[in-house]
Amino acid sequence: MRLSQAFLPTLKEDPADAELVSHKLMVRAGMLRKHAAGIYSLLPIGWRVTKKVAQIVREEMDRTGAQEVLLPIMMPAELWKETGRWEKYGKELFRQRDRHDRDYVLGPTHEEAITDLVRSHVRSYRDLPQNLYQIGVKFRDEIRPRFGLMRAREFLMKDAYSFHVDEAQLNETYERMHAAYSTIFRRCGLTFVVVEADSGAIGGDVNHEFMVTADSGEAEIFASACGYAASSESAKFAWKPFPEEKAEALAEKETPEKRTVEEVAAFLHVMPDRLLKSLVLFGDDEPILAIVPGDRELNEAKLARHLGGAPLRLATGAEIEQLTGGPLGFTGPVGLGGKIRMIVDATIQEGRNYVTGGNRRDTHLLNVRLGRDVTAGERADLTTAKEGDRCARCGEVMAVSRGIEVGHVFKLGTKYSESMAARFLDAEGTERTIVMGCYGIGVTRIVAAAIEQSNDENGIIWPMPIAPYQVHIVPVNAKEARTRETAEALYAALMEAGIEALLDDRDERPGAKFKDADLLGVPLRVTIGEKGLADGIVELRDRKTSAVVRVPVGDAATAVIARVREALKTATS
């Protein structure tokens, strides 16, 4: 491509509405333009990179034996009503209505569509397994779109769905997809970790997330020496039990205006772990009282999973008052047994005297004992791991880091096949439900993550396999005949060899060309100028290391081709 003819609006200054480096650089480098919150156009450079990522994904998917399809973006609401997600998916689901007042959804994911497709064709165990994928646009009405392509309302995703006769067959595919994902992210030049994760609205049981490590990432990762790694929504941790305490008599204590854990702990001169927080939430319609230690945060994802995946919301002050008889800030489990479903965090011990709310204004209870004052019935892991917690497997303190979720693989089991009646006949002639897996990759998010992970003060530094172009030719002075001719000849030779080259044939000052070249981040730059030509050489400059190699004019094409091929090979191996 000739820069003089390219649609490539680069900017000197950061856009005012961008926060993340990757977002700023994508806008500055002329890759991306916004139309509305979370809705973007990809410009030629941005789309080239995206297509390269998609192609890597496609190649690796094909290698696993998966087959590519294209599912509809807009789907009839009926399919979503079948699985219950028309109601359960909530506000994040974009809904549409046609001229006949029929409801549709803009697909945020495609379990319904693919299951509908597969159930109408799979009859026998001989038709299984199947593994189908697509690369397509997804719509999610995010509560808060932000960070450019990182969290958009419309984005490009690769989603795959596999169908099996049983768990064992699913496991095979799951492992193969898991491995393919690692290959994909490695080929994209990304540094990443795989963690155990929460399954959220997709549902299902076992699942893993692929996180590109970056300080700007929204996800928190817990990892320990033994190899255990998990997202903060699901990280399990070990805790040290407190020594058994002598049972003291339950007592009321006036705690005027002391509502928060900090206030109560300070007022009573006890550590926050002595307190129990009692939180009222609503699952489907049923109110829940979740009880967690005062020094830990309730993990809504863990609670939701314990409850079977229904979305949760915290009760309002009025609802709390109605359910417990006391105001917000003074809720406690004592006396509510049988009136409300109580779930007690696993780290709360019998044999310890706790402080809880008294369900009355300005009142807390002392010496509350699990088993004596509160039924210890329903126990679950309800809290989020925190800095300093130890690994549940090896007991070592876990390291905390941040990451960007770029891929997620799930074992769905029969969650969708059951509700949508996707069945087959096994070898004995018995009708059975198909076992499913699903596998997602945020294609446009990978583009953002790659920049997030590889940039400097001058701009983007692309890994060769996903770079928009492989080499950027800069004739220092395009008006100087020998310079121009040498650049043109090199450009032609590279095109001939199938190398993706960008030629800056604009009548710009050298400085402007160099700045744009750094901003665009093409891995290899060839500088051609009178100075070098006087010595019979051109310069090859590495964007990442800034290392410059002087090459005889006649060898330039060969040298560039070798460098590009080498860089592509290293990334693939």
Next chain:
RNA sequence: CGGGGCGUAGCGCAGCCCGGUAGCGCACCUGCCUUGGGCGCAGGGGGUCGCAGGUUCGAAUCCUGUCGCCCCGACCA
């Protein structure tokens, strides 16, 4: 949805408190000049000041409403 901030030329911003001719830098156009890290000089084009009402002789500026955008929290590829 709750909390905070911002809408003035393509981009980045000033002007608003204290009402009276709409400005600056970059970008763009023309000419000259210049060519190894965003050259220089001269001339020029471009605005319903987000939108709608109100106050006023007069509103970018004050008041009310509304829409949009950004940041912090709950959602996720």
